[in-house]
Amino acid sequence: MSRPGSAGAADSRCPRCRAPVLRQWVGQIAAVHVVADLRPLTPSEQAAVREPNRLIWCLRQASPYTPARLAWTGRSHPAGCPHPHVTEHRCTTEPTTLF
Template sequence: MTTRQAGDGARRGTCGCGAPLLRQLVGRVAALSVVADARPLPLARALAAVEPNRLAWCLINGEHVEPRLRWINRGTHPATCPHAHVLDHRCNGPPRGRRP
């Protein structure tokens, strides 16, 4: 069995509500298990949606590598960042296959 390590790329998946997701262990010292929406947003819109328990992430897509999530630091993240940006997933519906 292979163990995921912090710094490995994001894996694509689907939430029980049907939303496409990205999952990654982010960080080197105290890694955070991130589940983010796979739908990219412009940086300004992502930052506007940040809340105390909902973070924005920079989504770095390489041509031949897995996508990678990186935490956005408001003070140092460039406003002209060329990468896509995503938010922590917030499930908005009943799980698929279940009746309300």
């Protein structure tokens, strides 16, 4: 888990559904806070879940000793990219009430 303001990513769980997620700021100038599922998607799954406000991210890891980094899969992203691709997390469970 990374500390706030560091360049790494924070592996954690969704507070609502407890699914494993990756939380990370992506971008250099106008960063976007991303909470991504850790399950890699096939190309057909990527096409099925992609929406204007639900992007697909490339999950890159230089070595087993460095944190995973998310990169946007825009027009310049190579078609044969060998890295796993993930999407933004979306809970499928209802929130629990305390009362």
